[in-house]
Amino acid sequence: MASFNRVILMGNLTRDPERRYTPKGLAVAEFSVAVNEYSSTETGERKEVAHFFDIVVFGKTAENCAQYLSKGRPVLLEGRLQQDRWEDKETHKQRSRVRILADRVQFIGGGQRPQGQEFREEAGDAASRGRQAAAEALEPPMDELPAEGGKKDDIPF
Numbered sequence: 001m002a003s004f005n006r007v008i009l010m011g012n013l014t015r016d017p018e019r020r021y022t023p024k025g026l027a028v029a030e031f032s033v034a035v036n037e038y039s040s041t042e043t044g045e046r047k048e049v050a051h052f053f054d055i056v057v058f059g060k061t062a063e064n065c066a067q068y069l070s071k072g073r074p075v076l077l078e079g080r081l082q083q084d085r086w087e088d089k090e091t092h093k094q095r096s097r098v099r100i101l102a103d104r105v106q107f108i109g110g111g112q113r114p115q116g117q118e119f120r121e122e123a124g125d126a127a128s129r130g131r132q133a134a135a136e137a138l139e140p141p142m143d144e145l146p147a148e149g150g151k152k153d154d155i156p157f
Helices: 059-068 123-138
Strands: 007-013 018-021 027-040 046-058 074-087 094-107
Touching: 018 059, 027 059, 046 059, 046 074, 059 094
Parallel strands: 046 094
Antiparallel strands: 007 027, 007 074, 018 027, 027 046, 074 094
């Protein structure tokens, strides 16, 4: 039987990303995203419900998220669901949670400029730089790729 586990969400961060490192030095960042759902009641009244999701990212994406994202910022992310299960030490009951392991995070909207820095650019230039920053966040830097003739099995050239 075939399986498919893919999630795409767009929402706003509910807290700043928390970055830490594994014992082997891999960056891990965790944050939450709120996604709003709109519907109408039987009387025609518009109703809004917020859903909250825990997100985990690794590697360079984690570094970029921790550096550039903050509470309230909108993001578009793609990843997969992971269910964690454990036994509560106090009550000895089985517990579980579902998190999203994101492998792509796109920053949406403009960033905030540092205090005291003047803003002197055209809106089109800012949007172009924002798209460029988001693209760089999703692609590995060139210095992390192996040199020509290097040994890296996952790169076909």
